[in-house]
Amino acid sequence: MTAVLTADVCVAPLAQVSGSDLRVPLVQGGDCAYVNFDYAASAPALAQVTDRIGALLPTYSSVHRGAGYASRISTDCYEKARDSVARFVGADDDQVVVFTRNTTDSLNLLAGCVPGSTVVLDIEHHANLLPWKNSRVVRAADTLAETVRLLVAELCSKPTALLAVTGASNVTGEVLPIAVLADVAHRCGARILVDAAQLAPHRRIDLAECGVDYLAFSGHKLYAPFGAGVLVGRRDWLDAADPYLAGGGAVRNVTVESTQWAPAPARHEAGSPNVLGAAALAAACDALSELDFGAVAEHESALTARLLDGLGSVDGLEFLRLWSDAPDTVGIVTFTIDGFEPGEIAAYLSAEHGIGVRDGRFCAHPLLGRLGRPDGAVRVSVGLGSCSENVDRLVEAVHALVAGCRNWAYAKESGQWNPVPETRFSRDALV
Incomplete structure (x- = not known):
């Protein structure tokens, strides 16, 4: 535990959430x-999330290609949502924010971009265990220290593109030392992805400080249950990979003979995006940043x-x-x-x-x-x-x-x- 409060301390809610009077x-x-x-x-x-959605609904419209007032407002809100997410996780200038449906969607998106093998632990949620191509699974030891040692040995045993780990176990709540693991991965020539679905609502994350290359989490676990998730990460793999979905919005130009794809994030956000979900997620990030x-x-x-x-x-x-x-x-x-x-x-x-x-x-x-x-x-x-x-x-x-x-x-x-x-x-x- 991070604190020393005793079990008999009277603890009140820290924030107002929907359903508190149900x-x-x-x-x-x-x-x-x-x-x-x-x-x-x-x-x-969170109350701040429902308030933000209520304020946005009257001007909800299409984004990026509409000339109307409501469309311009929605576009501005959608793009500013990326800024809120980036600030919340301490993303650096080389990291791009891609909106997805949820953590599972984010991890599957990244799995199609990894130019090599991936190392994972056997303790992972299925979302971080199943998507990776050419993956190698390390069995966690009985101690965290020994588990880290086993990861080091596996990463150094053969070329590895990515280490994919959870930030906190969704079964036991135990937090992994992501800064240590980021350093280990980089020293072994790999990058690191953190599944932060369980970590982001509970602990401060600073990607620039801890050295994490990719981060994924879900709005519905971050007090923003409006159907949006996010992948934050280094641009080069995302720009080099095939689009996650092929369609409108992901392109710069299309002819019958060829397609010129846009760079990330648009490259992986084809179709009409979940503007309200992105706004809700941004509102949650803003509210949590104030805590x-x-x-x-x-x-x-x-x-x-x-x-x-x-x-x-x-x-x-x-x-x-x-x-x-x-x-x-x-x-x-x-x-x-x-x-x-x-x-x-x-x-x-x-x-x-x-x-x-x-x-x-x-x-x-x-x-x-x-x-x-x-x-x-x-x-x-x-x-x-x-x-x-x-x-x-x-x-x-x-x-x-x-x-x-x-x-x-x-x-x-x-x-x-x-x-x-x-x-x-x-x-x-x-x-």
Whole structure:
């Protein structure tokens, strides 16, 4: 942990997010305030983000080629969004901002640009494990220090174009030393890509300072759930590669016989772009830039300590960790409980307590397998809108479950756990 706040400190939300006043029905009757512990999957929108979108909607129009007033406003907003993203991540002059749909889209885009082999760890989210052509997978060790040593050995063993690593594990929250890994990659003649989907919402990133060549993250994890992501990186590979999509906007000139492609970012942004998504992402970057990331880390640390302390005494509960020497984690706590399937726990928390968590294998099947949990686990993830009261409700609910105090029956149907009977809404309405 980065902070030393104790588990008994009362922690308030750090920012206003959408859904903070949401009330949800309970299967046993009545309702309660909803507790969102699924920030690692999709974070709610910041108030500044919804305000920015509301202000832009009246002038939303086509970009880059429209002469109308609204089109000029939208174009200006879209291009200025790149500046906001670049400032947020400390991009240098040689790095270009390409808007995409999400992190997965960004990584697949870059995979088509890499002129050689890629080295990845086996702990990666599928988005950073599957796209790379000619990849070599390194099995992470039991310590972070030994894992870095194994990466050094692999990078130096044969020519490598790219090292692709996560900034923070989406399963355990453990943060990797990206500045160290960037130095290692460069000394071995490779570049480095950081999947920052889980890191960007929680820690300050400065590409120029840490030496990272490429960075990818998603708006929907950065409090801007409007369908945009971003790839920030060095221009030369992006300009040399074939366009990610062939179409209007990606070209300078087209004849029947030939096509002259535009340089990045336009080269990889064919078609009408997601102007509102880019504006939302920029608004989130601007809002987060105004926060003290030290305070963000302390906020998460206090809530995580409270979670670990409260859940640590639950019989049969086991926390998932990768390394014994990881110096920092973002606000993620993942666990299993003997005698309960992860989906069963998640269904109970939602149905009887109005608490949303994530269960499953988190698009990281190899990692869950090596941690001895091939059937999945329960993930609790906190964010700017989380508070100590939320944590206490979760801890109390888990203790009640293990003590046999649940009020409803649950059954698995088509692989999913549900309360039986379901009284909160019609099951047909979910189809």
